[in-house]
Amino acid sequence: MNSYTKFSHTTGRLVASGDAKIYVEEIGISDGPVLLMLHGGFGTIEDFNTIAPTLSRHFRLIGIDSRGHGRSNLGSTKLSYKTMTDDLNAVINALDLRAFSIFGFSDGGVVAYRYAAASDPKLQRLVTVGASWEMNEKEPCWEMISGMTGEAWKEMFPASYDTYMRLNPKPDFDVFSKSVVAMWTDLSADGHPEGTMRDIAADMLVIRGDNDFLTNLESMARLKAMNNKVNFMNVPFAEHVAFDESPEIVLRAMGKFLGVELK
Template sequence: MLAFTHKTGHYLSVDGAEIYYELLGDPEGKPLVLLHGGLGCITDLNVILEGIPSGYRVIGIDLRGHGKSTLGDKELNYSQYQRDVEAVLNHLELHSFSMFGFSDGGIVSYRLAAVGNLKVERLITLGSQWRLKINDPSIEFLGGVTSDDWKEMFPESVAYYNDVNPQPDFELLVEKVKNVWIDTSIAGYPNETVSDIRCPVLVMRGDDDFLFSLDEAVELVEQIENTKFMNIAYAEHEAHKESSGICCSIISQTLSCAN
């Protein structure tokens, strides 16, 4: 399968923003939607493409403000991300599909599967919280990170964003995304609505992921009827990059079960 490149995609106008997406794989295949994490973009998911079996049509979507998608002037939250993704899928006339979401992408995927108007056939998430409790140990990081912190931790990622985004403003994006991360309103995390998810779900996390604890993952799995859980040893939050072989293998096995 080819890779996401930010050179072959399309734009869709949604609620004052231009949402960018790319299509890979079999044009007539089973649709699979890939959603990246916060402050990332679709190219971050190139490492998992080898785990996708043949016969899939892959749709990669840059979240609002990320990658080549513009930010617009709407309030940024998981609900808005959900509406943006649903708009792209409706535009493509895809009313049922499978999903893989990393971190924020998985949170959006939970919302789509639980309360969305489209049918999620199968869901795989990695490092994706489902709620934010007031004593969650991740809050200090989520609310305290700055654009300078991110530039120091991920200089290549920030440089890439500045290169491909048509209206780059990384400092503004970080502030907007931080508000998404700490938003406990109904427009934020799916919370107990995850119990309404009816499709098969695979929940994955790195064993050393400080953003998505083992206890929270276990409670999530207990909320959803048809769920498998994989805890990946020696991996942190970005387990798909740190243990790509393991992740690709289980993704391939999970998606092959859907054929």
């Protein structure tokens, strides 16, 4: 076992994906089962550090900074869920991973859904938190996400902005924030997986905070009805980042789903 139990942006490497460089960092048991960690929009792998110490005792955790986030640069390709799924493929191939599960939060969960819908037999199980699978202008969160600006994000989440400026190799928050919002509101085939969720054959644990303003219960009920591989959990009192707000509940469910006792 290595000595690292949290993501720190100090021990990783860069993986090429097109003209972008994607930052990848590993912690936990070097020969343990692989769990890929995909964070949310405007975030980084350090967002997982509430639960990483527990997970690192059982898994080889591989954290990936999404394109344009953390230490990964944006590149010239349009930021989209499809592009980030291509980046995930590049990392999996570069690390020569033969079997793995994925933990995806929010945007990272959308990428995980898209990857799973391609039916890679190397993917064993999938856990998502706060991850929508469909999007349209009637979704309750549409007004908020479509109206988001870089200035508004800085005012609402100053620590997130400071982290971006500290880690990004060539920071340009205005360009970056516009790219993220454009990805959120992309209703093309490059966006949310929508009906391809029926194609996912891997077992899924889909977690939502009961007070999550970015996902809604009706949508998750439709997903469970669509694919019998979905195990759905609604976490009481939690909002969007349920694994931060109720880590004991989320870890216990993850442990049961992944076949380990997480404590």
